[in-house]
Amino acid sequence: MTDFVPAARTATRALRELFPETPLQRNDYLSLRYGAEIWLKREDLTPVRSFKLRGAFNAMRKIRERDPSVTRFVCASAGNHAQGMAFSCRHFGVRGTIFMPITTPQQKIAKTKAFGGEWVEVVLTGDYFDRTLAAAKAWCAAEGAYFLAPFDDADVMEGQATVGVEILDQLGHAPDMVVLSVGGGGLSSGVSRYLRDVSPTTEFRFVEPLGGASLKAALQAGHPVQLDEVDSFVDGAAVARLGEKPFADLAWVDPAHVILAPEDRICVTMIDMLNVEGVVLEPAGAMPINALDDIAEEIRGKTVVCVVSGGNFDFERLPEVKERAQRFQGRKKYFILRLPQRPGALRDFLSILGPDDDVARFEYLKKSARNFGSILIGLETTDPANFTRLFAEMEAQGFAYRDITQDATLAEYLI
Structure with missing residues (x-):
C-alpha cells in the first residue's frame, strides 16, 4: 500500500466538514437494460453539483x-x-x-x-x-x-481520489469495473490510482468526448499533446491537453480501454436520464453512462460503477440537446428541396409525408426568374425508417433534395 492510500483516506475524513458522502445508488433501469449491477456515484449531488469541490478543498487544506x-x-x-x-x-x-x-x-x-x-x-x-x-x-x-x-x-488529484474511497466504503466490496469521464485527468487519475492500490481486481474504462480526446492522444504519443481543435460542447471535459501529473498516473492505461463518446450520442443519454429517471446531468456527467453501450457485452453479470461527475446543466441548452439527440438517433433530418415553381408543387410534396412525419422547419423563397425554388425543411419522425420511405418516394416523384443533417458548415449557417 502506497502513501497515496492513507492520504486519500485522510482527505475523505476532512471533506466531512463540508458535506456528507455523495450517494452510491443502484440504478434499476440501467441494470435491467445491460443485465448487470449498475451503480451511479452521484457527484452531481455535492453542494456545487460536481466533484470539483473535492480537489479544490483538499488542495486549499493542504x-x-x-x-x-x-x-x-x-x-x-x-x-x-x-x-x-x-x-x-x-x-x-x-x-x-x-x-x-x-x-x-x-x-x-x-x-x-x-x-x-x-x-x-x-x-x-x-x-x-x-x-x-x-x-x-x-x-x-x-x-x-x-x-x-x-x-x-497533486493535491487536487488526491482530493478527487476521495470518490474512490467512498465507492469502496459504500459498496462494501470491490466493483468489477469503474467507468470514469476524462477531461484534464484529475478525477480519472486520482480515483484509478487509489482503487488500483486497494482493489487490484477492479477494471477501468475511461470516457472522453470524441471532440476532445486528450487522453487517447497522450497515450498514443507517450506524453500529453495539444489537440489542434476541441469541440466545446462537453464543457466539463473538453480539454485540449491532458495534465502532466495526471498523465504520469494514467500512462499504464490501454488505449483500447479509452472510449470516445460522440457529442450527439451523449445528448441521447442526457435526455434519456432526464425523461426516465428525472436526473439532470451535464454532458461530462452523462459520459460514463453513455459509454455502457460500448461495453455492454463485457459487463453482463458484473458490478459496474459509473461516476456521474456533475449536473451543472443550463436548461437554456435543452432545445439544443434534444435536437442533437434526435439527429443522432436518425429521427430528425434537415434537407434542401428543389421545388418546381408551379401551382400545386408544394401540395404534391406534402402529400407524401407520413402520419408520423412532423415539419419542424420550413423556409421557402419564391424567385420569379427561376423554374425551381429552394426550401429548407426540418422533419421529425418517430422511426428513422420513415425517412428511408420518404426519400424513396421523393425520388420516385422526381423531387431533387440534398440531406444537410451532417453538414457542419451548412448547419451552422442554416440551422
Missing part, C-alpha cells in the same frame, strides 16, 4: 497546512472548478480571485459569486479561455497569490 500565511488564491475557470474554489474560499475564510471568460453564462457567474460570498471576486476577461488563463496567471504572479490548478496538481 496548502494552508504547509504555509498558513497563504491567504489568497487564484484560478481560471468557466464552470465547476470556479464554483468548487469559491465554496472552499468561503469555508476557509480566505480570499479568492476567479478569472472567467467574458462569454461565461450569467448563471455560472452568479452561482460562483453565491458560493464564495464576500470572500470571492470574479474577474471577467478574455473572449476565449486561453486568454483568461494567461490573465489569471499574470495577475497571480504580480500579486503573489497561489494559483489553484483545476487538475494538474
Whole structure:
C-alpha cells in the first residue's frame, strides 16, 4: 500500500466538514437494460453539483497546512472548478480571485459569486479561455497569490481520489469495473490510482468526448499533446491537453480501454436520464453512462460503477440537446428541396409525408426568374425508417433534395 492510500483516506475524513458522502445508488433501469449491477456515484449531488469541490478543498487544506500565511488564491475557470474554489474560499475564510471568460453564462457567474460570498471576486476577461488563463496567471504572479490548478496538481488529484474511497466504503466490496469521464485527468487519475492500490481486481474504462480526446492522444504519443481543435460542447471535459501529473498516473492505461463518446450520442443519454429517471446531468456527467453501450457485452453479470461527475446543466441548452439527440438517433433530418415553381408543387410534396412525419422547419423563397425554388425543411419522425420511405418516394416523384443533417458548415449557417 502506497502513501497515496492513507492520504486519500485522510482527505475523505476532512471533506466531512463540508458535506456528507455523495450517494452510491443502484440504478434499476440501467441494470435491467445491460443485465448487470449498475451503480451511479452521484457527484452531481455535492453542494456545487460536481466533484470539483473535492480537489479544490483538499488542495486549499493542504496548502494552508504547509504555509498558513497563504491567504489568497487564484484560478481560471468557466464552470465547476470556479464554483468548487469559491465554496472552499468561503469555508476557509480566505480570499479568492476567479478569472472567467467574458462569454461565461450569467448563471455560472452568479452561482460562483453565491458560493464564495464576500470572500470571492470574479474577474471577467478574455473572449476565449486561453486568454483568461494567461490573465489569471499574470495577475497571480504580480500579486503573489497561489494559483489553484483545476487538475494538474497533486493535491487536487488526491482530493478527487476521495470518490474512490467512498465507492469502496459504500459498496462494501470491490466493483468489477469503474467507468470514469476524462477531461484534464484529475478525477480519472486520482480515483484509478487509489482503487488500483486497494482493489487490484477492479477494471477501468475511461470516457472522453470524441471532440476532445486528450487522453487517447497522450497515450498514443507517450506524453500529453495539444489537440489542434476541441469541440466545446462537453464543457466539463473538453480539454485540449491532458495534465502532466495526471498523465504520469494514467500512462499504464490501454488505449483500447479509452472510449470516445460522440457529442450527439451523449445528448441521447442526457435526455434519456432526464425523461426516465428525472436526473439532470451535464454532458461530462452523462459520459460514463453513455459509454455502457460500448461495453455492454463485457459487463453482463458484473458490478459496474459509473461516476456521474456533475449536473451543472443550463436548461437554456435543452432545445439544443434534444435536437442533437434526435439527429443522432436518425429521427430528425434537415434537407434542401428543389421545388418546381408551379401551382400545386408544394401540395404534391406534402402529400407524401407520413402520419408520423412532423415539419419542424420550413423556409421557402419564391424567385420569379427561376423554374425551381429552394426550401429548407426540418422533419421529425418517430422511426428513422420513415425517412428511408420518404426519400424513396421523393425520388420516385422526381423531387431533387440534398440531406444537410451532417453538414457542419451548412448547419451552422442554416440551422
